[in-house]
Amino acid sequence: MEVNTPSNIEYMILGYAATGIIMALTVAYFILKARRMRQEAELLKRLEDDQEQ
């Protein structure tokens, strides 16, 4: 039996692109959170050092 394979590559690209964006945003959120905490820790250390002086 002959089957006409549909052309729907744009939906595949849409789905994979959305997956990439969602997972990249998740990882970026983790990295940014880690960076913010490092900055906060540095600030806290500086405040403590200033107080000791």
Added chain:
Amino acid sequence: MATVQAVENALSVHESAFDIKYPVWRTRLLLGLSVVTFLSMFVMLYMAFFYAGTDAVQGHAQRLFYVHVSSYAGGSVAFFITVIAGVAYLITRNIKWDRLAVSSVEVGLPMMTVCLVTGSAWARPIWNTWWTADPRLNGMAVMWLLYAAYLVLRGAIEDPDRRARFAAIYGILAFASVVYVFLIPRVRTDTLHPVVIGPSVANPNAEGGFEVRTDPRIGATMGVAMTWWCLAAVVLTWHRVRLENTAARLQALKARFLAKQR
């Protein structure tokens, strides 16, 4: 009096954050797993795009199944970790389990978002609609909202012990929605959603199904994709837990600093 108790509880929780230590082998294992996960992602993508053939009936849209099904598996693993962490917290009352629970939800939710989005992108060419009122689809949406609400509601509780207790019970109960979504197309015949892995009832209403076992390349690609997403769920949760531990330590440092100011 209750407020004083809450503050003391909070301070004791903060102090426990100083006890967190990581053995070197665990850090190395996490690093190794992270590298393996990153590199194997390219293997999975290669298999999905080039190794597995194009489905004659569904065309390229069928390749979305490698992400759609396996991201659900990965999300389920993450949410199952939430259940384990919830049970462990209720038994031990150790706050480290609460940190694991929230971390796993923060990893599982984006994975379930991937599942929803890829499912919708697949449904448009195959079902001719982005979304339809179907028990499986609506169940999935409810599950997503339940876990999104978990994160929102957690943020509304100040007392760490109360928050952890609430989150543990909520996390255990919310997993019922994951089981419901898994079972629904396997036991009901009024759903459009096909079952591509595992046994199910004969459903004449399901549209867009394909048999994984008929083509070994499809089966192998699905197997690799499932393994990858489950591994990614574990590795990302592990990283997120460490981040949560760092946040707890930072809170402890802040509490100590503020205590010195008095």
